[in-house]
Each structure stands twice: as structure tokens, then as C-alpha cells.
Amino acid sequence: MxxxxxxxxxxxxxxxxxxxxxxxxxxxxxxxxxxxxxxxxxxxxxxxxxxxxxxxxxxxxxxxxxxxxxxxxxxxxxxxxxxxxxxxxxxxxxxxxxxxxxxxxCELTTELVILSSGLNPKDAFRLFKIVHICNLVKKYYPQDFTEHEQELLESPLQHYELDVIKHPDFQNMNAISELCRGLKISGKSKIYFLIDRLIRLVLTFPVSISTTERAFSPMKLLKTRLRNRMEDKLLADNMIVYIEKEIAGNFTIEMIMDDFYSMKNRRQA
Incomplete structure (x- = not known):
């Protein structure tokens, strides 16, 4: 401890x-x-x-x-x-x-966080390194960037280092989300569109992790010993309702029954 x-x-x-x-x-x-x-x-x-x-x-x-x-x-x-x-x-x-x-x-997750920290604008982009960002794209986002884009990435990063990192409007930012918003407002997201795409991908990383962790918790509650024969599709449908219960709470039983009733009418027609 x-x-x-x-x-x-x-x-x-x-x-x-x-x-x-x-x-x-x-x-x-x-x-x-x-x-x-x-x-x-x-x-x-x-x-x-x-x-x-x-x-x-x-x-x-x-x-x-x-x-x-x-x-x-x-x-x-x-x-x-x-x-x-x-x-x-x-x-x-x-x-x-x-x-x-x-x-x-795991080692891959740790490396991903370390490499993606190079995009963090905190402390005037203290952790920015072109080689880390290029490795981040090649190793973890190869399907989001073509091979040609991966080869071209280093050049806009060199301009980005002298332009955005030295720009006074970006010096007091503390989060990648602020950087993404600042690039959009200044119009630089169109100039550095490859970097802007990478920043948006990195911003989804915490969401994907939390969604995965949330999925494992209800799995133990839904697929119990008495439900061990539950098929994957039924399990997935139940998990979606459980995980997104805030959205599911907007639908009443009457609304669901009416929806099924209308489906029945369409089939008869």
C-alpha cells in the first residue's frame, strides 16, 4: 500500500x-x-x-x-x-x-499516452516532439492516415512548431481540447488539417477507455450463471440499454409498445 x-x-x-x-x-x-x-x-x-x-x-x-x-x-x-x-x-x-x-x-496504453502527450499545449508545449507525434500516427493510427499522409506529416509539423507553438494566442492553454478549439477559431485547423485530425482522434481516447471499462461492469450483472446461454446479440442489446441508461430513460414503456404496434401494422399492410 x-x-x-x-x-x-x-x-x-x-x-x-x-x-x-x-x-x-x-x-x-x-x-x-x-x-x-x-x-x-x-x-x-x-x-x-x-x-x-x-x-x-x-x-x-x-x-x-x-x-x-x-x-x-x-x-x-x-x-x-x-x-x-x-x-x-x-x-x-x-x-x-x-x-x-x-x-x-499495459505497455501499449502507457506508450500511447506518453506519445500523445506531445500534443498537450500545457507549459507552452513543453513536451512537443515531432518524432513522437510521427511515431504516434504510424503505430496507433495507421488506418486514419494514408501512407502518403504519414510521409508528409513531418513537414507541416515543422511549420506548426514555428507557427502555433510560438503564437501568443496558444501560450496559455492547458488542455488538448483548448488547443483543438483554438485551431478551429483561428482557422489554422484548415492549414494543419492532418494535425487537427490527430488531435481529434487523441481527444476520443479517454472516451473509448471509459466506455470499455463501463462495459465490463454490467457484463457481470447481465450474464450470470443462470443466463450463461445468453447469445451475443441479446447480451449486446441489453448492455447498450444498461450502459446508455440515461438515454434509455427518455423512452417510456408506452412509447416502446406503440413503436412495436406500428411495426405490426406495417407488416400487415
């Missing part, structure tokens, strides 16, 4: 520095991995010291570990109490944390 606390506090901030947050993800993974590899002995020594200070009984760590309780317990001669605590509890708990971090912040 001490290792992950710094990352948690950074992610809770309303004004997030995504680049530094991704760096914290990397350092958190490294520190947790180091704890897994080298942290058992110091932890065990600390626990033993605590138990001795408070007169708490300490089990013999080299004794055989007993599985089960009551008359159903049995001893495993090849499994010691230390092995149970170290492998069965300590390592399992850390592996769960690492798996959670890797699933939520």
Missing part, C-alpha cells in the same frame, strides 16, 4: 499530468517487482521484531505446515510454514497487484 499510494494520489488529482502519471505506473511496477523478489526477508524480520516487542507467539517457520482444520487437517512434509506464508500469501498477493497494474496499464 505504501508503494501504490503515490500513484493513487496522482491519479486522484483533478488536473492530472498524464505523462508523470505514466512514469509513476512504471516505477510502481518496478518497486512492486523488487518487493516480490527481495522483500520477504526484511518483512519477516520486521514481523518477528514486532511480535517479540509485544510478546506475541511466533510459530516455528521451519515446521511442517498443516492444511485444513479440525479432524480433516493433514501435514505436508514438503511444505513448511515459511513456504506457506511466503509463496501462498506474500507472493500471491503481490502477483495479484502486478497483474492488476499490467491489465489496466
Amino acid at each position: 505504501g508503494i501504490t499510494n503515490v500513484l493513487c494520489q496522482a491519479l486522484k488529482q483533478h488536473s492530472q499530468d498524464l505523462l508523470n502519471a505514466m512514469h509513476l505506473v512504471s516505477t510502481t511496477k518496478s518497486l512492486i517487482q523488487k518487493l516480490r523478489d527481495d522483500g520477504w526477508e526484511p518483512l519477516l524480520a520486521s514481523v518477528i521484531s514486532f511480535c517479540e516487542q509485544h510478546e506475541i507467539d511466533i510459530p516455528d517457520m521451519n515446521a511442517c505446515y498443516t492444511k485444513g482444520r479440525g479432524r480433516y487437517h493433514r501435514q505436508d512434509e514438503n511444505l513448511t510454514i515459511e513456504h506457506h506464508f511466503r509463496i501462498g500469501i506474500f507472493t500471491v498477493a503481490i502477483n495479484f497487484q502486478l497483474q492488476e497494474l499490467r491489465s489496466r496499464f
